[in-house]
Structures are given as C-alpha cells and as structure tokens.
Amino acid sequence: MPQIINTNIASIMARRNLDTSQAAQDQALQRLSSGLRINSARDDAAGLAISSRLDAQIRGTSVAIRNANDGISLAQTAEGALGSISSNLQRIRDLALQSANGSNTSIDREALNAEVKQLVTEIQNVAEKTNFNGKKLLDGTFAGSIFQTGANLGDTIGVSITKATTDSLGSAIEAGISSNRIAAAALTAGDLVINGVAVGASSGVDDSFSTGSQAQSAIAKAAAVNKVSEQTGVVAKVDGTSVAGNTYATSTDNQGKGISINGVSISVSTDAALSTEANLLNVAAAINEKSGQTGVVASFDGNATTGITLTASDGRNIVLADGTVNTSAIGLGAAGTFIGTYSLISQDGKDITLDTTTGAIDNAGFEVGSYSGVNSGVAGDNVTNAALATGDLVINGVAVGPTQASFDTSSIVDSSFSAIAKAAAINLVSGQTGVTAKANTTFVISGAITAGTAQSGGVEINGVSINVSYGATSSVSDIQNLVVNAINNASGQTGVRAEAFGANQFRLVAEDGRNIRVGAVTNITNAGFTATTTTYSSVSLFAGDKVELSTNTGQIGRAGFQIGTFGGGQDGQLLKNLDITTVAGANKAIQSVDNALEQISKQQADLGAIQNRFQSAISNLTINSENLSAANSRIKDADFAAETAELSRAQVLQQAGISILAQANARPQQVLSLLQ
Structure with missing residues (x-):
C-alpha cells in the first residue's frame, strides 16, 4: 500500500x-x-402535504363545532320567546272562555277584552324584538339561514323560523281555490269579484309566455287578480296548462307531417308498420324537440286511448293547430287554444268569497262561492273560450276586471282567454277580495298513436314547428318516445313539455297555465296530434277565509267557476283581530287561540328537532376531530x-x-x- x-x-x-x-x-x-417528526418539507414532502390537509380539516371541524353551538343557542333563544308567546296565548284563551260565559255583562267583557288587547300587543312585541346577535328571529325574516356545520363546502344545516306575529297567528290552513278549466275568454272588470273587490280585466301584457290569446290565459287572469290583492287579501298563482290527447286514429304512414303548437311548426311522422304506442312516442318526441320554442311538453303514459297530453308548466296558453295532419289523429287533442288554470291564495288567512258583477265568472275559471282552509281548492272548468269581462267573476263582492292579452305573454293565441290572463285579472283585485289566483297546469292529451306507417312531418305547438320522423317498423312505443322527445326539445320555446300518457298517447303540459295551441300537423297523422286546437288551463283561487263567487254578467263560466260561497270562518281569525266583547267573538277567539297554540307548538317542535340535529352534528364532528388528530399525529409527531x-x-x-x-x-x- x-x-x-x-x-x-x-x-x-x-x-x-x-x-x-x-x-x-x-x-x-x-x-x-x-x-415533530416533520419540521420541513425535506423531512417528508408527501407527509407534510397530507398533514397540512389534515390540519385544515381539524381546524375547520373546530370552527364547525362552534358554529353548531351557536345554532343551538339561537334555537334556544327562539324557543324561549315562543314559550313566552304560548303563555300569553294561554292567558288569552282563559279570558275568552271567561267572556263566553253567560254571566258576564258587556262591561265585564270590555274589561276582559282590554287585557286581551294588551296581551296581543305583548305577543307582537316579543315577535318583533326577539333577536340573536342582532338577527330578528320571529318576525318572519329568519328564513333559509344556513349554518356551516362541517369543515367542507356544503356541510351545512338550513334553519327557518316561521313568523310568529299577530298578523300570522290564529288562522288555520289558508283558504285556496283552484280554478276549473277556464273559459277561453279574457276577464273583464267585474267578471270575478274576490272578497267584495272586483277584479279588473285580464291583460295579455301580463302574459309574456303565451303566443296568442294572452288575455284569456291563466297567467293574465292570475295577474288581474293580483292587481287587487291588497284590497282582497288574495293572491293568484298560475298553475300549468294541459291539453288532453285523443285516441290515435291514423293507420297510414305520415312522414314529415306538420302540426303547430303555440305557433311553432312541428314535423311529426307516423309509420303504419309501427305500433300505436311507438307512433305516439314519436309524435311526443317531435313535439318535445320544440318544447324550448313552444313552452309545451308532450307526454304519453302508454295508454293509446288517451293519447298524448300536452302541458305548459308555466300556465301559458297552448295553441294546438292542424297542419298537414290533424292533431286529433295522432294522439293529440283537437286543434284549438287551451288555457291553463290558476289558484287564488289568501294572504291573511280569511276565507275567499268569489262573485261576479257581469255574470261571466266562467271567464275567470271559478265558481261563485266562499272558500276557506277546509275547502282549500276549487278548480274552474275550461268550458268556454272567452276573455273575462268586468263583472263576469265577482270574488267576495269584488268584480274582477276584464282579461287582456297583455296579461299573458306566454300563450301565442287567445292570451286573454288563458288561465294566466284570468288569474292575472283576479289577482289585480286580490287586495280587495283577499283571494289570489293561480293558473293551473294546462294539459293536452293526445289522440292514439298508431304504428305501421312510415311518416315524417311536423306539428306546430305554441307557434313552434316540431318535426317528427319514424319508419314503418317503428312501434307505437317508439313513436311515442320520438314525439315526447321532440316536443320536450322545444319546450324552452313553446313553454310546453310532453310526457308519455298510457301506452299509445302523450300529454302536453304547460305548467305555467299558458294556452296550448296545437297548430297545423303535417304528414304525421299517426302521431296522435289533433290539429288547430287551443287548450285553456284552469284557475285556482286561494285565501285564508271563505271565498264567495258571483257574477254581474251571468258569464262566470268564463272564469271556470260557478256562483257560490266556498269555505267558512270556522277556521279562526288572526290574533290581531281578536275581540271578545261578545259571546260570538269570544268563541271565535277560542278557535283562533287554539290555532295559534298549534302553530307555536309546531314551531317549538321544529326548533327542538333542530337543536337535536345540531347536537348530533357536534357529536359527529367531535369524533371526526379526534380521529383526524390521531391520524395527523401518526404522520407528523x-x-x-x-x-x-x-x-x-x-x-x-x-x-x-x-x-x-x-x-x-x-x-x-x-x-x-x-x-x-
């Protein structure tokens, strides 16, 4: 070496x-x-990344636990205030029972009523001033509040606390009326009177969905009702429009035949070699392809006898028109303008009284009468195609004004006839009648779809052309699917969607209550369409008190209703209106307080459930935090x-x-x- x-x-x-x-x-x-085992990234780069994520989870879990505890505290605060309100309600009930006793003089009842008024004032004070961290809890503004009860996005609990003021407690289920198939006529002022307030004329301006007869639509009529909602205490809500179908009647090939729905040309095809069900499916599919244009959806439930139902969920009018094939021959309803329905809803818990000063309450789709929470819904019948005239429908003594095409901007034809327009006309006077209107869904059930013939054509739904093609070997089910899909593809334009209806039909549905207009049907005679028909929806009326319907014109049928009083006052009154200076008033107060106690008890139960949910979340978070900390320790410590x-x-x-x-x-x- x-x-x-x-x-x-x-x-x-x-x-x-x-x-x-x-x-x-x-x-x-x-x-x-x-x-620490890991003091820098060089010690364990992957471990550091994992540990950092675990640290974030652990810290987030700790914050979530604090948030959940805040939620428990908030719920306890609200529950305590509700307990105070409940105690005051019990005292009011005692006073009402005492006042109802025959041994009391009027002076005695005045003294008892004075204490009731003070207690009602205190209930209102508690409801208005109860807050947690500056947020009011019982005045109706604490709705949909989100609590972050997890470490990740979306780990939340939603909390809503119902209004506990004296203008919301006491009444039972709010009264509501659903119109029948309303007449294809615009509302005129006085056709519908809600709670003594005449609803003005429906205007097509209020219906931006229907492509025709807007003033007759459920949208326009609901708008008319809502324009007087401050006087009536009733608001209108538009339901959908539906056009019932027919038995599929064609046995020949109809390739590319056209119909029209809401002014949209729709090409549908039927095939003699296909089954009826297949042809109906194809027709519905073709219609649904244009549902984006027509606002109308076709559906078939497999029943060839009832055909295809057309529906406009927004209540627009459905204008169904024949083209080169009759709509009724391919499983759709007969050509025409179909108006949706709308509902009236009470804003103050009172019964809704409908009447008419014109006798044409049918234009509004309602019947004269009174409606309460017990009888919460009455649907008008779509029997005539006419706009409401003033006084045709009188609700609670208020004449509903005429429907106008401007009330329904969804229906392409007969907008003033539609459930939308009539609901609008009713809602114009809802402030006077206390009744609101809603256009119901418009339905059009198609005719029967038949197979065996190759067809290619179109149908126009609410002015939108929808094309459908199917071969001779296509089954009824195939055609049904094709028609439904075609209509639904155009629902954004037509406002109408389609769905299978029976084995060999489909149904057009306009959920907003617009008219469903099936126009020309071209070369798809086997697809269940009935050309050139307009289907009108019905109108629903809603209120918290009875609804009296009458007419000044004898044309109450234009609104889809009959003269009469629907519902009663047995459901109780609002706390703010309590008066026990008479035996009758004391008895009514007892019912009102019982209703209020039930409402308070329900809210207290909800708050108790929320507290338990928060506590459960805390327990779960605590366990998660423990396990995450252990995992992090094994990596980092x-x-x-x-x-x-x-x-x-x-x-x-x-x-x-x-x-x-x-x-x-x-x-x-x-x-x-x-x-x-």
Missing part, C-alpha cells in the same frame, strides 16, 4: 461519516426539541423513544468520529519517519 501525504483518504472518509452522524444528531435534536435512541447512536458516532478523524489526520506524520 503506497504511503502518500497529499491526499488523506482516511481523513476524508472519517470526516464524511462524522458529517453524517452530526446530521443525524441534529435531526434527532430538532425532532426532540419540537416534538415525533416518536420520542425512537428519536432518543437515534440521538444516543448519533452521539456515540460523533465521539467516535472525532477520535478517528484525529487519528486519520495524524497518519501523514508517520511518513516523515521515512525521511530520517
């Missing part, structure tokens, strides 16, 4: 090993002093037993390394002995 002095290999090797042991000692000291052993090893190696390095550095000195 050569003896050299310029390069001390032993020293280099000793120094390298000393550096290694020193690094190991430094790392052990760092881990022992910090308690130092093992002191292992690290102290490593430190001892490194210290011994350091001592030995220093000694060996000293000896290695001394080795070149030995070479000098050769020079002596």
Whole structure:
C-alpha cells in the first residue's frame, strides 16, 4: 500500500461519516426539541402535504363545532320567546272562555277584552324584538339561514323560523281555490269579484309566455287578480296548462307531417308498420324537440286511448293547430287554444268569497262561492273560450276586471282567454277580495298513436314547428318516445313539455297555465296530434277565509267557476283581530287561540328537532376531530423513544468520529519517519 501525504483518504472518509452522524444528531435534536417528526418539507414532502390537509380539516371541524353551538343557542333563544308567546296565548284563551260565559255583562267583557288587547300587543312585541346577535328571529325574516356545520363546502344545516306575529297567528290552513278549466275568454272588470273587490280585466301584457290569446290565459287572469290583492287579501298563482290527447286514429304512414303548437311548426311522422304506442312516442318526441320554442311538453303514459297530453308548466296558453295532419289523429287533442288554470291564495288567512258583477265568472275559471282552509281548492272548468269581462267573476263582492292579452305573454293565441290572463285579472283585485289566483297546469292529451306507417312531418305547438320522423317498423312505443322527445326539445320555446300518457298517447303540459295551441300537423297523422286546437288551463283561487263567487254578467263560466260561497270562518281569525266583547267573538277567539297554540307548538317542535340535529352534528364532528388528530399525529409527531435512541447512536458516532478523524489526520506524520 503506497504511503502518500497529499491526499488523506482516511481523513476524508472519517470526516464524511462524522458529517453524517452530526446530521443525524441534529435531526434527532430538532425532532426532540419540537416534538415533530416533520419540521420541513425535506423531512417528508408527501407527509407534510397530507398533514397540512389534515390540519385544515381539524381546524375547520373546530370552527364547525362552534358554529353548531351557536345554532343551538339561537334555537334556544327562539324557543324561549315562543314559550313566552304560548303563555300569553294561554292567558288569552282563559279570558275568552271567561267572556263566553253567560254571566258576564258587556262591561265585564270590555274589561276582559282590554287585557286581551294588551296581551296581543305583548305577543307582537316579543315577535318583533326577539333577536340573536342582532338577527330578528320571529318576525318572519329568519328564513333559509344556513349554518356551516362541517369543515367542507356544503356541510351545512338550513334553519327557518316561521313568523310568529299577530298578523300570522290564529288562522288555520289558508283558504285556496283552484280554478276549473277556464273559459277561453279574457276577464273583464267585474267578471270575478274576490272578497267584495272586483277584479279588473285580464291583460295579455301580463302574459309574456303565451303566443296568442294572452288575455284569456291563466297567467293574465292570475295577474288581474293580483292587481287587487291588497284590497282582497288574495293572491293568484298560475298553475300549468294541459291539453288532453285523443285516441290515435291514423293507420297510414305520415312522414314529415306538420302540426303547430303555440305557433311553432312541428314535423311529426307516423309509420303504419309501427305500433300505436311507438307512433305516439314519436309524435311526443317531435313535439318535445320544440318544447324550448313552444313552452309545451308532450307526454304519453302508454295508454293509446288517451293519447298524448300536452302541458305548459308555466300556465301559458297552448295553441294546438292542424297542419298537414290533424292533431286529433295522432294522439293529440283537437286543434284549438287551451288555457291553463290558476289558484287564488289568501294572504291573511280569511276565507275567499268569489262573485261576479257581469255574470261571466266562467271567464275567470271559478265558481261563485266562499272558500276557506277546509275547502282549500276549487278548480274552474275550461268550458268556454272567452276573455273575462268586468263583472263576469265577482270574488267576495269584488268584480274582477276584464282579461287582456297583455296579461299573458306566454300563450301565442287567445292570451286573454288563458288561465294566466284570468288569474292575472283576479289577482289585480286580490287586495280587495283577499283571494289570489293561480293558473293551473294546462294539459293536452293526445289522440292514439298508431304504428305501421312510415311518416315524417311536423306539428306546430305554441307557434313552434316540431318535426317528427319514424319508419314503418317503428312501434307505437317508439313513436311515442320520438314525439315526447321532440316536443320536450322545444319546450324552452313553446313553454310546453310532453310526457308519455298510457301506452299509445302523450300529454302536453304547460305548467305555467299558458294556452296550448296545437297548430297545423303535417304528414304525421299517426302521431296522435289533433290539429288547430287551443287548450285553456284552469284557475285556482286561494285565501285564508271563505271565498264567495258571483257574477254581474251571468258569464262566470268564463272564469271556470260557478256562483257560490266556498269555505267558512270556522277556521279562526288572526290574533290581531281578536275581540271578545261578545259571546260570538269570544268563541271565535277560542278557535283562533287554539290555532295559534298549534302553530307555536309546531314551531317549538321544529326548533327542538333542530337543536337535536345540531347536537348530533357536534357529536359527529367531535369524533371526526379526534380521529383526524390521531391520524395527523401518526404522520407528523415525533416518536420520542425512537428519536432518543437515534440521538444516543448519533452521539456515540460523533465521539467516535472525532477520535478517528484525529487519528486519520495524524497518519501523514508517520511518513516523515521515512525521511530520517
């Protein structure tokens, strides 16, 4: 082995090993002093990334636990206030029972009523002023509040607290009326009188969906009702429009035949070689392809006898027109304008009284009468195609004004006839009548779809052309699917969607109550369409009190209703209106307080359930936090037993390394002995 002095290999090797042991000692000291296995990314890059995510989860879980505890505190605050209201209600009930006793004089009842008024005022005060962290809880504004009860986005609990003011407690189920198939006529002022307030004329301006006869639509009529809702206390809500279908009647091929729905040309095809069901499916599919244009959807439930139903969910008029094929021959309803329905809803819990000053309440789709929470819905019948005239429908003594095409902007024809327009006319006077109107869904059930003939054509639904094609080998089910899909593809334009109806029909549905107009049907005679028909929806009336319907014109049928009083006052009155100065008033107050106590109890139960849910969330979060912390510890924390052993090893190696390095550095000195 050569003896050299310029390069001390032993020293280099000793120094390298000393550096290694020193690094190991430094790392052990760092881990022992910090308690962490990972002090920087170089220690464990992947572990650090995982640990960071776990840290975020753990910290987020801790915040979520605090949030859930806040939710419990909020619910407890609201529950306590409701308990105070309940105590006051119990006292009011005691006073009402005392006032109902025959031994009391009028002076006694006045004194009892004075205390009732003070208690009612205190209930209102509690409802208005109860808050948590500045947020009002019982005034009706605390709705849909979201609590973040998890570490991740979307881990939330929604909390809503119902209004507990004296203008919301006391009444039972709010009265509501659903119109019948309303007449294809616009409302005129007075056709519908709601709670003694005449609803003005329906206007097509209020219906932006129907492509025709807008003033006759459920949309326009509901708008007319809502324009007087402050006087009537009733608002109108538009239901959908539906056009019933017919038995599929064609046995020949109709390729590319056209119909029209809401002014849209729709090409439908039937195939004699296909089954009736398949042809109806194809017709519905073709219609649904244009549903985006027509607003009308076709549906077939597999019943070839009832054909295809057309529906406009927004209540627009459905204008169904024949083209090169009759709509009724391909499973659709007969050509015409179909008007949707709408509903009237009470805003103050009172019964809805409908009447008419024109005798044409049919134009509004209602019947004269009174409606309450017990009799919550009455649907008018779509029997005549006429706009409401003033006085045709009188609701609660208020004449509903005429329908106008401007009330229904969805229906393409006969907008003033539609359920939308008539609901609008009713709602124009809802402030006077206390009744609101809603256009119901318009339905058009198609005729029967037949198979066996190859057809390719179209149908126009609400002015939108919808094309359908099917071969001779297509089954009725195939055609049904094709028609439904075609109509639904155009529903954004027509406002009408389609759905299978029976084995060999489909149904057009306009959920907004617009008229469903099926226009020309071209070369798809087997698809269940009936050309050139307009189907009108019905109107629903809603109110919290009885509804009296009458007419000033004898044309109440235009609104789809009959003269009469629907519902009663047995459901109780609002707390703010309590008056126990008479025996009758005391009895009514007892019912009102019972209703209010039931409402309060329900809300307290809901709050109790919310508290339990928050507590359950806290328990789950606590367990999650524990498990996440354990997982993070296994990744991030130092093992002191292992690290102290490593430190001892490194210290011994350091001592030995220093000694060996000293000896290695001394080795070149030995070479000098050769020079002596």
